[in-house]
Structures are given as C-alpha cells and as structure tokens.
Amino acid sequence: MSVKFHDVHSCKELFEIAQLKLEHLYIHFGLHDLYPDHYTTPTSPLEFLKYAKEELHAGDCSRILTNVINQSNRSIDSSIDEVLGCLNIDTKIKLTQTSIEQLHKKYSNGRHSNDFSLKLKLISCILNAPTILVDNARKFRHLVEHNYQKPEKVKVYTAVETAQFLNLFIDSKTNSVHQIDITDVKLFGQACNQSSNKRTGLTFYWEALDDKTKYYLKFTRKNEDIVDVYTYEFKNSEKLLLMLLRACFFDAHDIQNTKKTIQDIISELTNENFNVVKYIVVATEI
Structure with missing residues (x-):
C-alpha cells in the first residue's frame, strides 16, 4: 500500500477534504x-521562588x-x-497580538482583565490560569517600587503563595494536555470495530523541531x-491555533466551557449547521 502526502493551504480546505458528517x-x-x-x-521559576522564601527567613x-515581592514576581x-x-x-508579533x-x-x-498584559490575557484564555491573583501581585510590586509604599506583610505572603500556586498550576496543566480529534460517527465506529487507537478524523497535534514547536x-x-x-x-499567530490550544488544556471540572470552545472551533471551520453527538475523553463520554 502506497502513501501520498499532501500539503493544504488552510484549515477550512482540510475540513472540506475530510467531508465529515456535520450532523x-x-x-x-x-x-x-x-x-x-x-x-x-536562564533562572527557573522555582529558583526565584527559593530566593523569595530564603529572604523571608531573614x-x-x-x-x-x-x-521578596521582587523575587516572587520574577x-x-x-x-x-x-x-x-x-x-x-x-506576543511581540503584531498578528499574534491581534x-x-x-x-x-x-x-x-x-x-x-481588560488592562491585563498580553501574556496574562493569553494564559488566562488558553490555560484558564489564576490571572487575577497574578495581576494583583504585579500591581502590588508596582505600588511598592514606583509609589514607594511600604510593603504589607500579608500581601507579601500572598505574592509568594501566588508564585508557588502558579508554578504548581502550570505543572499540572502541562502534564494533562490532550490531543484533539474531530471525527464523525462513521469514522469513529470504524476505528472502534478495528480496535484501533489511531485517530480517524481531523487530528490536531504538535511537534518540537529544533526547539521550536510547530x-x-x-x-x-x-x-x-x-x-x-x-x-x-x-x-x-493564528487565532484558530490558540482556540485549539485552549481546548487541549481543558478542565475536566468545567466541561461546558470546553464544549463551547469546540463549538466555536467548528464554527470557524464551516458555515454549515453541525451537531456534536459525543465528547469522549480517552474512552469516557462526557
């Protein structure tokens, strides 16, 4: 059996080639x-966190x-x-910013969140990260450094805990990331009958090549x-890519949010009516 490889020019073109049963x-x-x-x-988040905690002991x-505030924010x-x-x-690229x-x-x-930095807006949307806590820690550092306010001890400890929580949160998220397959009842049924673990529809995935993720x-x-x-x-820089990443890092306890993201993704790919029959995580319907 021979294999032919084809490059396509857009996600919409690929969606049309797949001819999935939209209903x-x-x-x-x-x-x-x-x-x-x-x-x-060059200096890891945990190293900066260690510096902050060592300062507290002094x-x-x-x-x-x-x-401590500075090290926590670093x-x-x-x-x-x-x-x-x-x-x-x-986030320095104009198209990415848009x-x-x-x-x-x-x-x-x-x-x-309107006055969040672009990076905060991005991790808020993709990872559903605790960005309000992060933003508060940053604003507190600004008040201490530029408005010369005396640091309040409870806010300092809050900043340290925010840095620690963010690190644990990201570690948890990146250890439970998902690959997405948009398929239909016919193709999915064929895979089940063949006891195949291979994806059958439009599969979103990435590769790290030369230290650059594609x-x-x-x-x-x-x-x-x-x-x-x-x-x-x-x-x-594509918005659809960011939407797919948002779906990959979904929260199992907030599946309605994930379903909305998937609906939005498919709406970007087709102007026709569609119906998602099932959402399946590994082998579990949700």
Missing part, C-alpha cells in the same frame, strides 16, 4: 504525552519584604515566559491501495 460529529480527547518542554528561562523589615514572570516559550508563541485580543474578547470573564491539523483517508495524508501547518 453526527464526535470529539475525541486523547492524552498527549509530548508536551513541548524544551524551553527554560526577617520582615521593609527592605527584605521588598526583595518567579511568576519566568513561569509565564517558560510556557509561552515552550508553546512557541511570541489574535490574543480577539481570543480575550471572546473568552474573558469580565472587565477586570502545530498541525491532519486528515488521513484510506482507500484500497492508497493512503492519502493531508496536512495543514499552522502559523503560530
């Missing part, structure tokens, strides 16, 4: 064991508490930069003698 769509989430953890900051005068900043570095998303703002407008939880949407069609593999490579 009987299945969404399959399989665990992705290849989180691209190839990027680390006393509680204003100078020490100010240093831990926070390096945690965020490591995630975005691993995902290969550059996509982030569009994503934030669609999924933000209120006006309180993202793909793939569809495989099997005929009698030929296997056709159609692949679209995302630009890392």
Whole structure:
C-alpha cells in the first residue's frame, strides 16, 4: 500500500477534504504525552521562588519584604515566559497580538482583565490560569517600587503563595494536555470495530523541531491501495491555533466551557449547521 502526502493551504480546505458528517460529529480527547518542554528561562521559576522564601527567613523589615515581592514576581514572570516559550508563541508579533485580543474578547470573564498584559490575557484564555491573583501581585510590586509604599506583610505572603500556586498550576496543566480529534460517527465506529487507537478524523497535534514547536491539523483517508495524508501547518499567530490550544488544556471540572470552545472551533471551520453527538475523553463520554 502506497502513501501520498499532501500539503493544504488552510484549515477550512482540510475540513472540506475530510467531508465529515456535520450532523453526527464526535470529539475525541486523547492524552498527549509530548508536551513541548524544551524551553527554560536562564533562572527557573522555582529558583526565584527559593530566593523569595530564603529572604523571608531573614526577617520582615521593609527592605527584605521588598526583595521578596521582587523575587516572587520574577518567579511568576519566568513561569509565564517558560510556557509561552515552550508553546512557541511570541506576543511581540503584531498578528499574534491581534489574535490574543480577539481570543480575550471572546473568552474573558469580565472587565477586570481588560488592562491585563498580553501574556496574562493569553494564559488566562488558553490555560484558564489564576490571572487575577497574578495581576494583583504585579500591581502590588508596582505600588511598592514606583509609589514607594511600604510593603504589607500579608500581601507579601500572598505574592509568594501566588508564585508557588502558579508554578504548581502550570505543572499540572502541562502534564494533562490532550490531543484533539474531530471525527464523525462513521469514522469513529470504524476505528472502534478495528480496535484501533489511531485517530480517524481531523487530528490536531504538535511537534518540537529544533526547539521550536510547530502545530498541525491532519486528515488521513484510506482507500484500497492508497493512503492519502493531508496536512495543514499552522502559523503560530493564528487565532484558530490558540482556540485549539485552549481546548487541549481543558478542565475536566468545567466541561461546558470546553464544549463551547469546540463549538466555536467548528464554527470557524464551516458555515454549515453541525451537531456534536459525543465528547469522549480517552474512552469516557462526557
């Protein structure tokens, strides 16, 4: 059996090639064991956190508490930069900035986040990260450094706990990331009958090549003698890519949010009516 590889120019083109039955769509989430953890900051988030806690053991005068605030925020900043570095998303690119703002407008939880930095808006939308806590820690550092306020001890401890919580949160998220397969009842049934673990529809996945993460949407069609593999490579600034990443990092306890994201993704791919029949996580319907 021969295999032919085809590059396509857009996600919509690939969706049309797949010809999925829109009234009987299945969404399959399989665990992705290849989180691209190839990027680390020169000083790690945990190292900065260690510095902050060592300072606390030295006393509680204003100078020490100010240093603790700074080290805690450096831990926070390096945690965020490591995630975005691993995902290969550059917030300095204009097209990426536009996509982030569009994503934030669609999924933000209120006006309180409008003055977030682009990086905070992004991890809020993709990871559902505790960005209000992070933003409060940053604003407190600004007041101490630029408005010359004396650091309040309880807010200093809150900043340390925020840095620690963010690190644990990101570690948990990146260890439970999912691969997404948009398929239909017919293709999914064929895979089940063949006891195949291979995805059958449009599969979203990534590869870390030369320390740069690249993202793909793939569809495989099997005929009698030929296997056709159609692949679209995302630009890392695309809004649809950010939406798919949001779905990959979903929370099991907030499945309604995930379903809405999937609905939005499919709406981006087709102008026709569609119906998602089942959402399946590994082998469990949700």
